Amino acid sequence: MLVARITLAKTDANCLDCPIRHRAVCASCTSSELEELNRIRQYRTWKAGETIAWAGENMSFVGSVVTGVATLSSTLVDGRRQMVGLLLPSDFLGRPGRGEVSYDVVAATETTFCLFQRDQFERFLSKSPSIAKELLEKTLDDLDSAREWMLLLGRKTAREKIASLLVMMARRDGALHRNEPGDGLVFPLHITREAMADYLGLTVETVSRQISAMKRDNVIQLMDTRTIRVPDFNRLVEQSAASSGFEDAHHALPETTAKRA
Amino acid sequence: MLVARITLAKTDANCLDCPIRHRAVCASCTSSELEELNRIRQYRTWKAGETIAWAGENMSFVGSVVTGVATLSSTLVDGRRQMVGLLLPSDFLGRPGRGEVSYDVVAATETTFCLFQRDQFERFLSKSPSIAKELLEKTLDDLDSAREWMLLLGRKTAREKIASLLVMMARRDGALHRNEPGDGLVFPLHITREAMADYLGLTVETVSRQISAMKRDNVIQLMDTRTIRVPDFNRLVEQSAASSGFEDAHHALPETTAKRA
DNA sequence: CGAGCACTTGATCGCTTTCAATAGCTGTGG
DNA sequence: CCACAGCTATTGAAAGCGATCAAGTGCTCG
Structure with a gap:
């Protein structure tokens, strides 16, 4: 399988060098905001096929895909499965204000996230309108994608x-x-x-x-x-x-x- | 075609008496914020079957359903149609930062909206973290609903x-x-x-x-x-x-x- | 009372699923 | 290096579910 062989997560690297710097939720942060994010963020990598979170589980972190592809999917009791989203670099995972995750999150390829403790991120979010705005924008885009996919699935x-x-x-x-x-x-x-x-x-x-x-x-x-x-x-x-x-x-x-x- | 025939609305009523007061995007506004909203808002009603907006059209307003039910739907070139969302009282219509609407919006029953000029609302939004938070929360809920529906449609x-x-x-x-x-x-x-x-x-x-x-x-x-x-x-x-x-x-x-x- | 519309029911068709077998690729161990 | 296991992907044959085509019913409103 095409494994994007990953070099160690350079947690010590700077946000300024981040490949998703200009597209992730942090895109329009000020440099002082970035500095703070830089202190509380953490990189983490999952191998292809690994489950990042199970539906119903509590997830203590949120974050963005830096490299790789992850899938969101739901399953019916008898095993029928439907993918409901695809996470690509710069896409955001997690819901501020809610720890419980609604879908299985699985790494489709080797995938690296830039993660924050949920409570820390929430505190940051309430102080930073720019990141809140980006997150809203991203969520609205996700909603549009989901609805476009509904048309595909239904018709x-x-x-x-x-x-x-x-x-x-x-x-x-x-x-x-x-x-x-x-x-x-x-x-x-x-x-x-x-x-x-x-x-x-x-x-x-x-x-x-x-x-x-x-x-x-x-x-x-x-x-x-x-x-x-x-x-x-x-x-x-x-x-x-x-x-x-x-x-x-x-x-x-x-x-x-x-x-x- | 069905032109939005508008019955007059009691714009003079107060936000405090609003039936969706505690559930709409304005739910957690301060009383001074409410006063401002009260000045710039406007009620408007569509009859059952009337089209509120066509996909691709520019919509100069945004707002919440006060009473009634409206549908969001997409259509393929050959006429196949898929509903992608249902707007119920307290649900929000419109996308800050974008005038163009992505789906046909149709009143399923007689429906009354509480509307704002989009630019006015956007200005308000950037000043009011509470309303921004509510809007994000609502959008995340919509996204969850859409994904749940994807499972239904697909499987x-x-x-x-x-x-x-x-x-x-x-x-x-x-x-x-x-x-x-x-x-x-x-x-x-x-x-x-x-x-x-x-x-x-x-x-x-x-x-x-x-x-x-x-x-x-x-x-x-x-x-x-x-x-x-x-x-x-x-x-x-x-x-x-x-x-x-x-x-x-x-x-x-x-x-x-x-x-x- | 009749027109128009929403809804129901029947018969048939065809696309997608299901079940089943086979091919191709990759990695492992003799 | 080859044999074989375990996957992923392809292909075939048959069945089934929902779509399509076609009446027919019942309700509302003029």
């Missing part, structure tokens, strides 16, 4: 679901920015077919079949099972049944600074 | 979806608190079968069939098409495939003050 066909996921992955990867050197758009999936199925509300078999079908139709090609090449991105977008609305406007022209795809 | 059967909706409606109605006088639990649905279908990612036919089936199995009874009687609430809950997690803990014992079911 899209299997084919459209896969296409939508690929579009999202491509945009988020920022692959669209590297100019296409004639050999199309190439980007990695990071996650297993099972995780894709959990995300899309499908079975692995259906995911696999639809990917094969899109390959047959030459909408995509597989470099290896987890690396996609797209000859014509617009054709992929067409197959994703993009909504008639305008809610895509904010990430239609993806930018490295885009919040969430 | 539950038609029967389970209907049962889940009924459980939610019953809890939200607060019907559970009125003691059961032996004649079971009775509560209104407010919405049409079509709205139910849009919410659950089903067709009207399937909704209708499942309701009939549950009637046959004596899980529910219909007083009229939009009033449900439940002889044994636990049996209904069982059929809703409540998740194994604990994310229900916060509304498991429904309270009149519960944020969102």
Whole structure:
């Protein structure tokens, strides 16, 4: 599995060098605020497949993904599972004012967080309007993403679901920015077919079949099972049944600074 | 098309008499803050079926539902529609910092909002940490609701979806608190079968069939098409495939003050 | 009393799931 | 180095659930 082999968490490094410095909740902190955060923060890394928190558990910390990918998912009593969120670098985990976590949080790849004790963070939050504003902004973005996904889960066909996921992955990867050197758009999936199925509300078999079908139709090609090449991105977008609305406007022209795809 | 016909509102009433006074974003405002809000707020009412805002449109105001029910929904190019949220009294509509609305907002019943000009509200927000905190809290609740609904849309059967909706409606109605006088639990649905279908990612036919089936199995009874009687609430809950997690803990014992079911 | 709408019910179709087998890849130990 | 275990992924065949197409019922309001 593509393990992002991690060099030790440099807790002693400075916030100013942080890879998510300008996108995380701390993005608009003043330098004195940053200094304080710097004192109370802590890096921690989970290996791919490790569970970071179980639904219902009490989590004493909150924080941001620095590197890696983590998933949020819910499970029904009989084991049916649905992914309800994906945490990427700069995304925030945890709810101020509530320790109990609502979903299983699992590291999909090796994942490093920048963590704070929840009570310490809450104290900081109440003193710092800038971080509160960023957190609200992020939460609203998450809400928009969740609702966009509701449309996908409730109304899209299997084919459209896969296409939508690929579009999202491509945009988020920022692959669209590297100019296409004639050999199309190439980007990695990071996650297993099972995780894709959990995300899309499908079975692995259906995911696999639809990917094969899109390959047959030459909408995509597989470099290896987890690396996609797209000859014509617009054709992929067409197959994703993009909504008639305008809610895509904010990430239609993806930018490295885009919040969430 | 349905143009927002506005009946006059009693803008002259005082915030202190407001029915959502203790649950809306203004819940923890100081009395001087309330006075200011009182000056800049405005009531406005839409009739059932009227569209409050179209996806993509620019909305110059934000505000809270005072009475009534409004729906948020997304539409695909070919007309497939998915409801992505339900606005009930005390729920907030609008996104500070962004005028463009992401979904169609439609009054399901006659609905009255307490509105603010967006720029005025934003100015107020940046001065008032208490209202900012309430808004963050509400947004986090909305996010939890949306994710719970993702599980329903992605993994539950038609029967389970209907049962889940009924459980939610019953809890939200607060019907559970009125003691059961032996004649079971009775509560209104407010919405049409079509709205139910849009919410659950089903067709009207399937909704209708499942309701009939549950009637046959004596899980529910219909007083009229939009009033449900439940002889044994636990049996209904069982059929809703409540998740194994604990994310229900916060509304498991429904309270009149519960944020969102 | 009839038009329009919400809802119900029936028959059939087809997409996705389920069940089952196979292929491919990776790492481990003889 | 190869054999084999354990995964992940693919493919096939069959079944089932919800969608679609099509009437028909019942209620409300003019």
